Amino acid sequence: MDFSKAKDSELITNYLSGNETALEFLIKKHQQRIYSYIIIRIQDEDLANDIFQDTFVKVINTLKRGKYNEEGKFLQWTMRIAHNLIIDHFRKAKRMPTMSPTDEFDIFNIIKDSRLNVEASMIKEQIEGDLHKLIEQLPEEQKEVLKLRHFSELSFKEIADQTDVSINTALGRMRYALINLRKLMEKNRVNLLQ
């Protein structure tokens, strides 16, 4: 069977029907984008291969368990798994002590710095993602005030004008939004500190 022009959904259906060749096509179709995404951030060929492998082990497990439901978004879903594994790697690496060279100048310090920046920005991105999901769970009026204040950086006077309420109401909604957000963070165990 020729899968060279098959869509992801067709490859997945065939794979789940027992055609292992479909998985090979699926991996080979996306390997370059996923592996590039990993190696650019990890900068280590062995680790990047490990993370690529772990990513697809999760993909295979999920597909075989019949839990995959991201219709038409296979690549984004797989990239998300890879992204989370990269973050896990950086978090683990941060906890592990490393040997430091004693020379006054070491080129690896410069490389390490840039990798830390990538790490920090990825963790920040993850935290922001978590925070946005929690904000979406707030009551509509509270969500609106919080977004206008923090993301659009409007003053409470401007928020009051825009939402057609008094400044006190806008302030009150903001206060409840923060209280509820804190509760949601505790409930979902989201930690905003890096």
Next chain:
Amino acid sequence: MGSITTLENEPGAHCKPRKETVQFLLNYSKALEIQKLSSGEQVEFIRN
């Protein structure tokens, strides 16, 4: 003007995983069996 580095042209941007990594995944997939217990729980088995 010097060249601009982007994710697209950064070293490693067009690499692929090793052949043995992909081969491992294909072997893993063939060996993996998901069985459903009477309790409804799914269990992964790796066949030899």
